Amino acid sequence: MSNFFGWEVRxxxxxxxxxxxxxxAPKPVPENSILLRVMVQALVIVxxxxxxxxxxxxxxxxxxxxxxxxxxIIGAIWSWYNRYKRNIPAKFCxxxxxxxxxxxxxxxLVTELSDTRLVLGEFxxxxxxxxxxxxxxxxxxxxxxxxxxxxxxxxxxxSQTLTYGPVLLLFIAIAIPCLILDYxxxxxxxxxxxxxxxxxxxxxxxxxLLNATLSPKRLTILLLVIxxxxxxxxxxxxxLPGYQVRTFPVSAPINFDVENFDGRTITNPxxxxxxxxxxxxxxxxxxxxxxxxxxxxxxxxxxxxxxxxNQNLRGQLIPQVVMRVRSQAEGFWRVLAFDKYTGxxxxxxxxxxxxxxxxxxxxxxxxxxxxxxxxxxxxxxxxQSYTIVSQLPNLIPALYQAREVYFPTEKIAIDPDGNLRSxxxxxxxxxxxxxxxxxxxxxxxxxxxxxxxxxxISKYYLQIPPxxxxxxxxxxxxxxxxxxxxxxxxxxxxxxxQKALFLAQYLxxxxxxxxxxxxxxxxxxxxxxxxxxxGYQNSPEGEKIIGGYGDHFSTVLTIMLRSxxxxxxxxxxxxxxxxxxxxxxxxxxxxxxxxxxxxxxxxYGWFAFNPIPGMPLTPPSIEKNQTFSALMTFWQWVAGWLPxxxxxxxxxxxxxxxxxxxxxxSWFFALFSQGWQGIFTGLI
Numbered sequence: 001m002s003n004f005f006g007w008e009v010r011x012x013x014x015x016x017x018x019x020x021x022x023x024x025a026p027k028p029v030p031e032n033s034i035l036l037r038v039m040v041q042a043l044v045i046v047x048x049x050x051x052x053x054x055x056x057x058x059x060x061x062x063x064x065x066x067x068x069x070x071x072x073i074i075g076a077i078w079s080w081y082n083r084y085k086r087n088i089p090a091k092f093c094x095x096x097x098x099x100x101x102x103x104x105x106x107x108x109l110v111t112e113l114s115d116t117r118l119v120l121g122e123f124x125x126x127x128x129x130x131x132x133x134x135x136x137x138x139x140x141x142x143x144x145x146x147x148x149x150x151x152x153x154x155x156x157x158x159s160q161t162l163t164y165g166p167v168l169l170l171f172i173a174i175a176i177p178c179l180i181l182d183y184x185x186x187x188x189x190x191x192x193x194x195x196x197x198x199x200x201x202x203x204x205x206x207x208x209l210l211n212a213t214l215s216p217k218r219l220t221i222l223l224l225v226i227x228x229x230x231x232x233x234x235x236x237x238x239x240l241p242g243y244q245v246r247t248f249p250v251s252a253p254i255n256f257d258v259e260n261f262d263g264r265t266i267t268n269p270x271x272x273x274x275x276x277x278x279x280x281x282x283x284x285x286x287x288x289x290x291x292x293x294x295x296x297x298x299x300x301x302x303x304x305x306x307x308x309x310n311q312n313l314r315g316q317l318i319p320q321v322v323m324r325v326r327s328q329a330e331g332f333w334r335v336l337a338f339d340k341y342t343g344x345x346x347x348x349x350x351x352x353x354x355x356x357x358x359x360x361x362x363x364x365x366x367x368x369x370x371x372x373x374x375x376x377x378x379x380x381x382x383x384q385s386y387t388i389v390s391q392l393p394n395l396i397p398a399l400y401q402a403r404e405v406y407f408p409t410e411k412i413a414i415d416p417d418g419n420l421r422s423x424x425x426x427x428x429x430x431x432x433x434x435x436x437x438x439x440x441x442x443x444x445x446x447x448x449x450x451x452x453x454x455x456x457i458s459k460y461y462l463q464i465p466p467x468x469x470x471x472x473x474x475x476x477x478x479x480x481x482x483x484x485x486x487x488x489x490x491x492x493x494x495x496x497x498q499k500a501l502f503l504a505q506y507l508x509x510x511x512x513x514x515x516x517x518x519x520x521x522x523x524x525x526x527x528x529x530x531x532x533x534x535g536y537q538n539s540p541e542g543e544k545i546i547g548g549y550g551d552h553f554s555t556v557l558t559i560m561l562r563s564x565x566x567x568x569x570x571x572x573x574x575x576x577x578x579x580x581x582x583x584x585x586x587x588x589x590x591x592x593x594x595x596x597x598x599x600x601x602x603x604y605g606w607f608a609f610n611p612i613p614g615m616p617l618t619p620p621s622i623e624k625n626q627t628f629s630a631l632m633t634f635w636q637w638v639a640g641w642l643p644x645x646x647x648x649x650x651x652x653x654x655x656x657x658x659x660x661x662x663x664x665x666s667w668f669f670a671l672f673s674q675g676w677q678g679i680f681t682g683l684i
Contacts, residue, residue, distance in 0.1 A: 263413020
């Protein structure tokens with residue numbers, strides 16, 4: 001059959017000429033080392049598995065190992081048995097297969113321009129499978145090793161968990177003997193030993209040396225040394241801000257009917273049917289949260305993500321990872337803000353004022369029209385990419401003041417409080433990117449902010465039930481007055497910023513207001529703030545319980561500030577979560593969700609204060625340097641095992657060394673700014 005195929009091709013004008021030229025060329029020198037071929041094939045298969053494992057975190061559409069690994073093995077075996085032949089018909093078929101793979105790649109590339117890594121990885125695997133049928137020479141095996149390394153790199157860019165770690169270690173363990181065998185083959189040592197059996201006895205010393213290089217003991221030592229050096233370099237390498245090339249990861253387009261999407265509906269699976277927020281009970285959630293009255297908290301979905309929330313629920317969340325975030329700076333992943341206090345919870349009074357945003361059909365980019373000249377403070381652009389791990393409500397977490405949103409639906413919505421909403425719930429595997437302009441927090445400047453609040457602010461963010469207004473105002477004034485008594489200061493606190501700061505610290509540090517594990521329910525008509533400050537009516541006989549859940553602290557601070565004329569609102573979101581220095585991602589759980597208080601300062605906007613005990617007073621600062629985050633994380637782990645005096649000494653000692661080294665580096669590079677004279681001075 002192959003001879004007939006060759007005869008037909010030889011009669012064609014152009015292909016016949018090409019065929020004859022290939023036949024006239026000298027035959028390539030084949031690679032006869034079976035062990036090298038096996039190790040190279042294992043290296044390629046590990047690369048394929050790495051892409052499959054990493055891609056499986058973000059999507060379930062790429063089961064590559066199932067078909068790619070067996071075909072690659074079959075191709076390698078076929079190539080071994082035909083390594084002395086020219087295999088011209090097979091090469092023509094492989095060329096046609098590669099052209100078909102290229103056509104498929106270009107077709108998929110058009111539809112997935114937002115994130116081409118998986119498309120490129122799959123294309124490379126297809127080429128490698130075809131290439132495995134043509135591996136006569138050592139050079140061809142080298143190409144396969146290179147492809148395996150590239151596949152490992154692709155997997156590293158898309159991996160979001162430590163499951164990539166064992167695959168990386170396996171790749172290194174295979175790569176070491178593979179490189180040794182390749183080097184021996186280049187020197188001709190393998191063929192010399194096999195081909196000249198009569199000289200084996202004369203070269204026993206040389207042969208034993210060669211075998212020693214592949215001994216398990218030596219390979220294990222070499223592997224441990226390489227891993228140790230790699231971890232050391234990994235810890236010392238600076239983590240510079242990513243996304244310098246402005247191509248952001250986004251999921252493939254979601255085909256969803258958005259014609260009836262008006263942005264007013266919030267769908268939280270943790271709420272029962274009335275949790276939609278639009279009066280439609282047909283598509284409600286299946287959880288246990290209810291919008292009013294005593295009840296049980298849903299143990300999966302956070303209750304604070306709804307148009308109306310009920311803080312008369314009791315229970316605990318079962319920890320579960322909900323998303324992973326890659327960000328240029330850590331922060332409070334803001335989800336939802338509330339302006340109207342109901343006595344037992346909060347609601348969004350202007351929910352019907354939400355409006356939709358549209359994007360071009362050729363781009364995933366939504367522009368959020370924040371008034372840029374409204375605030376005077378300086379901001380920093382922070383890029384965040386979110387990957388959803390567990391289903392969430394149709395609310396889009398983002399750092400404060402999102403300017404651009406890259407989202408896979410045709411529409412999103414935003415309400416007057418800046419809450420971003422999706423047409424559908426955030427499902428597992430969804431990826432999107434947000435660019436926020438986060439304001440710098442300058443305490444001196446904010447302390448000088450005035451009290452000329454716009455009507456649009458004072459109308460909505462000073463609301464407080466009249467039956468508790470005077471009582472809360474008196475309590476707040478009493479707390480503020482106590483500062484002067486304790487600190488023996490004659491000058492009263494007049495700045496809204498200082499008042500907010502002191503009240504937050506007071507609630508956080510006052511031993512009377514405790515974090516209650518299971519506070520009593522509010523009775524009908526009882527107010528949350530009154531119960532928190534003055535005692536629950538359901539307190540056991542002879543005992544007065546004050547305090548509450550962590551979110552109750554934030555509610556109380558918000559109402560206390562409103563009672564003295566400072567605009568404030570309640571905001572729900574997530575803490576940064578646990579930073580993984582190996583992946584560079586923040587792992588966020590449902591238990592990281594909490595509520596905090598945002599205070600308005602004329603000319604500067606909203607800034608958060610957190611009164612919850614055991615948590616930072618303000619959100620993480622964008623000024624925090626994360627260049628050596630991996631090294632800092634490792635040091636924090638080590639410091640946790642050391643006594644405090646030893647930790648303090650090492651911090652001063654290592655800090656001094658770092659300052660000295662950085663000073664020398666800065667001095668050396670400063671010489672380059674002085675021209676050739678400075679360069680020669682530095683070299684001398």
